[in-house]
Amino acid sequence: xxxxxxxxxxxxxxxxxxxxxxxxxxxxxTYSTARxxxxxxxxxxxxxxxxxxxxxxxxxxxxxxxxxxxGFVGNPADLVNVRMQNDVKLPPEQRRNYKNAIHGLWRVAxxxxxxRLWAGASMxxxxxxxxxxxxxxxYDKIKELLLATKYLQDNVFTHVxxxxxxxxxxxxxxxxxxxxxxxxxxxxxxKTFLQMMLLxxxxxxxxxx
Numbered sequence: 001x002x003x004x005x006x007x008x009x010x011x012x013x014x015x016x017x018x019x020x021x022x023x024x025x026x027x028x029x030t031y032s033t034a035r036x037x038x039x040x041x042x043x044x045x046x047x048x049x050x051x052x053x054x055x056x057x058x059x060x061x062x063x064x065x066x067x068x069x070x071g072f073v074g075n076p077a078d079l080v081n082v083r084m085q086n087d088v089k090l091p092p093e094q095r096r097n098y099k100n101a102i103h104g105l106w107r108v109a110x111x112x113x114x115x116r117l118w119a120g121a122s123m124x125x126x127x128x129x130x131x132x133x134x135x136x137x138x139y140d141k142i143k144e145l146l147l148a149t150k151y152l153q154d155n156v157f158t159h160v161x162x163x164x165x166x167x168x169x170x171x172x173x174x175x176x177x178x179x180x181x182x183x184x185x186x187x188x189x190x191k192t193f194l195q196m197m198l199l200x201x202x203x204x205x206x207x208x209x
Contacts, residue, residue, distance in 0.1 A: 020084030023101040027081050031074025035132045038066035053144065059137040064129040066136075071128030076117035078124055080104035082182055120184035127177040134170025142166055 005017070042062045046054055054062075080101055087095045098104035108116050143162040152158045 019088060020081045023077050023081035023084055023098075023104060026101040027074050027077035030077055031070045031128065033070075034073050035063075035066040035070030035128060036136075038069055039063050039132065039136055042066070053140070056137060056141050059140055060133050063132040063135075063137045067128035067130070067132030068125045070132070071125035072118075072121060074128070075119075075121045075124045076105055076108075077101060079117060079119055080108065086182075120181050123177050123181040123184055127174045127181055130173040130177065131170050134173050135166055138169045139163060139166035 009017070039062050042065070043054065043059065046058060046062070048054075080098060083096055084098050084104060087097065096104070096107065098107060105117065139162050142165050143158060146152045146158050146162060147154060152161075
């Protein structure tokens with residue numbers, strides 16, 4: 001990571017580390033707002049009046065629902081974000097050169113069609129479902145289990161520990177989908193995702209031979 005950071009700083013300067021920052025902000029404004037908002041509102045509505053926590057499976061369902069909605073509304077910004085960050089790896093003649101998130105959204109819609117903004121949406125939504133379950137449902141459950149041991153109290157240490165463990169679970173759940181999502185979003189419009197994956201497999205087989 002340090003070596004890669006040095007390469008980016010050398011070739012592009014400090015601003016190179018912030019490629020796609022406008023798209024990242026837009027993605028968070030849509031993606032995170034939807035998934036956290038839906039989860040918390042639904043959780044408040046379903047929490048028993050006696051203060052007892054909802055079951056883990058109910059929590060996971062609500063998190064999955066919020067994650068799916070967040071993934072869908074956040075997909076256009078996510079697509080532009082992936083492309084802006086990937087631009088530096090492409091030859092100059094193949095770069096898309098989006099100026100910012102709005103410019104990127106406009107370019108995709110006008111040059112490739114509005115529906116292209118949801119390229120890879122199935123994987124984005126799948127990732128968001130798994131990520132939200134990992135971050136929120138597992139966080140609540142882990143914190144509940146830690147507090148039940150009577151060795152820990154409801155303090156900063158318990159919250160941080162729960163967050164770290166939930167983050168590790170969420171990352172493990174979403175890693176395979178992350179790889180597929182990035183490849184789908186960077187694919188040229190002429191190629192379907194299935195064609196792209198078959199081509200990748202064929203190249204790998206040739207290399208192994």
